[in-house]
Amino acid sequence: MVELTxxxxxxxxxxxxxxxxxxxxxxxxxxxxxxxxxYDQLGTxxxxxxxxxxxxxxxxxxxxxxxxxxxxxxxxxSHLRRDNLELTARLRLANLQLxxxxxxxxxxxxxxxxxxxxxxxxxxxxxxxxxxxxxxxxRHRVLLDKGAVDGVFKGQAVLDGDGIVGQVWKVNAATAExxxxxxxxxxxxxxxxxxxxRTIAVGTGDSSRLSLPFVTVESDIKIGDLLLSTGxxxxxxxxxxxxxxxxxxxxxxxxxxxxxxxxxxxLDRDRDVLLVWFKAPxxxxxxxxxxxxxxxxAARPATSQSATAAASxxxxxxxxxxxxxxPAAPSPAAAAPAAAAPADPGRQSATPGADR
Amino acid sequence: MFMRRLLYWATVAGGLVLAVVPLPEWLxxxxxxxxxxxxxxxxxTSPRIAGLGYAWLAGxxxxxxxxxxxxxxxxxxxxxxxxxxxxxxxxRMFPILHQAGAVMxxxxxxxxxxxxxxxxTGHGYTGWLRWLPVLSGALLWPVIVAAGDSLTRxxx
Numbered sequence: 001m002v003e004l005t006x007x008x009x010x011x012x013x014x015x016x017x018x019x020x021x022x023x024x025x026x027x028x029x030x031x032x033x034x035x036x037x038x039y040d041q042l043g044t045x046x047x048x049x050x051x052x053x054x055x056x057x058x059x060x061x062x063x064x065x066x067x068x069x070x071x072x073x074x075x076x077x078s079h080l081r082r083d084n085l086e087l088t089a090r091l092r093l094a095n096l097q098l099x100x101x102x103x104x105x106x107x108x109x110x111x112x113x114x115x116x117x118x119x120x121x122x123x124x125x126x127x128x129x130x131x132x133x134x135x136x137x138x139r140h141r142v143l144l145d146k147g148a149v150d151g152v153f154k155g156q157a158v159l160d161g162d163g164i165v166g167q168v169w170k171v172n173a174a175t176a177e178x179x180x181x182x183x184x185x186x187x188x189x190x191x192x193x194x195x196x197x198r199t200i201a202v203g204t205g206d207s208s209r210l211s212l213p214f215v216t217v218e219s220d221i222k223i224g225d226l227l228l229s230t231g232x233x234x235x236x237x238x239x240x241x242x243x244x245x246x247x248x249x250x251x252x253x254x255x256x257x258x259x260x261x262x263x264x265x266x267l268d269r270d271r272d273v274l275l276v277w278f279k280a281p282x283x284x285x286x287x288x289x290x291x292x293x294x295x296x297x298a299a300r301p302a303t304s305q306s307a308t309a310a311a312s313x314x315x316x317x318x319x320x321x322x323x324x325x326x327p328a329a330p331s332p333a334a335a336a337p338a339a340a341a342p343a344d345p346g347r348q349s350a351t352p353g354a355d356r
Numbered sequence: 357m358f359m360r361r362l363l364y365w366a367t368v369a370g371g372l373v374l375a376v377v378p379l380p381e382w383l384x385x386x387x388x389x390x391x392x393x394x395x396x397x398x399x400x401t402s403p404r405i406a407g408l409g410y411a412w413l414a415g416x417x418x419x420x421x422x423x424x425x426x427x428x429x430x431x432x433x434x435x436x437x438x439x440x441x442x443x444x445x446x447x448r449m450f451p452i453l454h455q456a457g458a459v460m461x462x463x464x465x466x467x468x469x470x471x472x473x474x475x476x477t478g479h480g481y482t483g484w485l486r487w488l489p490v491l492s493g494a495l496l497w498p499v500i501v502a503a504g505d506s507l508t509r510x511x512x
Contacts, residue, residue, distance in 0.1 A: 021408045022438045029412070029434060032427030037477050042426055049420040056369075056421060060377050133376045135422050137384040138481040143423075170423060177423045185479065205481070268381075 050172040057133050057143060057175065064132040124277040126150060128158075130270060131175070140166075140183035140207060144273065147174040152275055155235050159274045163241040163264035164188065164229055168275070180267050181242065182207045188235075190227040190242050195220040198230060201243055207267040210243045212259040217250045221259055237278040357405070363511055364406055367394045367504075368414045376421050385485040388493040391418060392433060392466060396459060397504045399440045400448055411437030425477050432469045436462050452498050460494035 035041045128146040135141045146152050148171050156168040158178050166180040179186050184205040190212075191198045197219050201210040215221050225245040231238025243261035250257045371391030379387060391414055398406035415433030419426050439462060440447070447458055467490050474481065 018408070018438065018441055022434065025408055025412045025434050026431060029416075029427035029431035032430070033425050033473065033477075036426045046420075046426065049416075049426075053417070053420045056373060057376070060373055064378070132378045133421075134378045134384060135376070136424075137387070138483075138486065139479065141423065184481075 046170075047173060050175070054172070054174055057131060060133050061131040061145075126152075126275040126277075127272055128152075128176075128275050129272050135177070138205065140180035140186075140203065140205065140267070141169065142166075142178050142180065144168075144176045144178055144275070145174070146275060147172050147176050149174060150275075151277075152176045157236045157276045157278070159240060159276055160265045160270050160272075161274075162266060163243070164236055165265045165267060165270065165273050167235055178273075180207070181263060181265075182210065182267050188242060189230045189232040191230045192221055192245075193226040193228050194222070195225070197221055198232075201227060201261060208262055210261045210263060212245075212261060213256060215257050215259045217252075217254060217257050219257070221245060221248060221257070223248055226264075227261055237276060359511060360402070360405055363507065364394075364398045364410065367398070367507070368410075370394075372414070372418055372421060375418060386488050386492045388489050388496050389463065389466070390496075392436060392463070393459070393493055393496065393500050394504075395433060395437060396440050396462065397500055399437055400444055401504065401508060403441055403444055408434060408437050408441070425473070428470065428473045428477075431473070432466045435469060436466050439465070452501065455501075456494050456497040459497045460490060463490040463493045 032042070036046075126146060128144040128150075131143040131145050133143045135143065144152075144158075152168055152171050154168055154171055158165045158167055164181060166178045166183070166186065168176050169179040170177040180203070181188055181201070182203040182205065184203050186203040187200050189198065190201045197215070199212050199215050199219075199221075201212055204211050212221070212227075223245055227242045227245065229236040229238055229240045229242050241264040243263045245259060245261045247260040248257060249259075368391050371389075371394045374390050375387070395406065395411045395414055399411070411433040412430050415428075415430035416426070418424075418429040418433075422429075443458070447455060450458060464487070467487060471486060
């Protein structure tokens with residue numbers, strides 16, 4: 001039985017009535033949700049609030065990290081020796097393969113240069129640890145211990161040693177939230193290594209399974225095909241392994257085949273991941289993708305469109321005469337410097353509204 | 357009075373921390389909403405101290421911790437707190453099992469609001485596992501009451 005306290009008796013006429021408080025707070029929460037979800041207007045509020053949440057997250061993470069550290073430093077000698085031997089052997093093997101890869105990479109770069117394309121090779125890599133904080137059992141999101149202070153940006157690719165893990169979804173001051181490729185809301189453009197068939201791999205909410213819903217019955221996809229990232233959309237660097245096809249079912253009557261693939265990255269077992277800065281394969285709209293960091297670059301046509309819109313809008317007050325010409329000509333040369341100029345997010349998001 | 361406020365916030369903070377502590381994968385969906393249970397309990401014992409603003413702030417902090425749409429859990433906590441306030445005099449009279457049943461209804465309503473907002477924001481998860489915290493929370497209610505009562509007695 002719940003015990004009463006001296007305070008429990010309702011006293012009439014003290015404080016605002018219950019219903020009024022309820023309605024006020026309910027309206028405030030709905031307004032918050034709309035502002036956050038629809039208009040993405042709560043950047044600073046969220047940043048302050050997550051700064052308040054940071055100590056809690058660190059406190060939750062700390063015991064696990066301490067346990068790791070203790071068990072690591074108390075590991076006995078024979079164990080360490082065995083690990084050491086194994087790692088040395090693996091390093092030797094890796095070096096051997098690397099020698100071959102160096103030659104192949106050179107050749108690849110020459111071939112790509114001939115096709116006048118920059119190669120999408122990772123330029124800078126930052127190691128981030130996954131914090132031991134459970135966000136939601138039904139969403140595949142993880143909290144990384146690197147944030148805006150380390151230069152992490154929204155839409156940044158997250159990799160591990162075996163393939164693509166996901167992308168950064170929200171950036172806080174000292175932490176960042178990443179969405180895994182297995183999240184039911186995530187999709188990544190891929191290409192079969194063997195046949196070159198391009199398609200999209202969609203997360204299923206199961207960390208050992210991706211679904212490929214847009215593979216037609218007659219396309220050339222087999223069990224065992226390695227799916228690589230294509231670099232389309234500009235989020236992920238091209239040519240990194242994403243998943244391996246492990247189930248193909250073709251029904252004669254259906255348009256699309258049922259194809260499933262297993263992610264190559266260890267999505268459910270990773271402790272450390274790599275945040276990657278790379279040169280996007282398409283040079284022109286890349287300035288918009290890296291400088292703004294407001295829109296996820298997944299929507300490529302929309303980004304370039306808003307870039308030209310920004311070009312026309314920012315052009316009007318300064319030079320009224322040539323502004324009439326710039327929106328008509330969607331040349332990437334005109335779009336790129338203009339997109340670099342309005343780096344502040346408020347302006348970027350304001351221009352499409354003014355456009356309509 | 358100040359000590360009591362501190363106690364109420366401390367227990368909710370504990371519940372919030374336990375809401376994000378990593379659990380093994382098979383156990384994670386069962387995790388009860390401890391912060392919400394704490395809020396319900398304190399509203400039942402001392403509604404003049406644990407008001408709607410208290411519940412709302414606790415929910416907002418849960419949103420921030422879990423990286424949800426701001427206001428989602430805040431609204432859920434608020435609705436549950438409002439109903440608890442309205443039913444407070446009756447719910448306190450219930451025998452413990454009856455009370456656990458009432459709490460289960462409140463938790464189910466909360467989970468439904470979460471489900472609904474998830475659907476609106478496009479994160480819908482429709483599996484039945486979502487409803488497990490309702491059951492685990494109701495089963496845990498007698499424990500919460502026992503722990504809360506002993507805390508209250510010690511705090512005086």
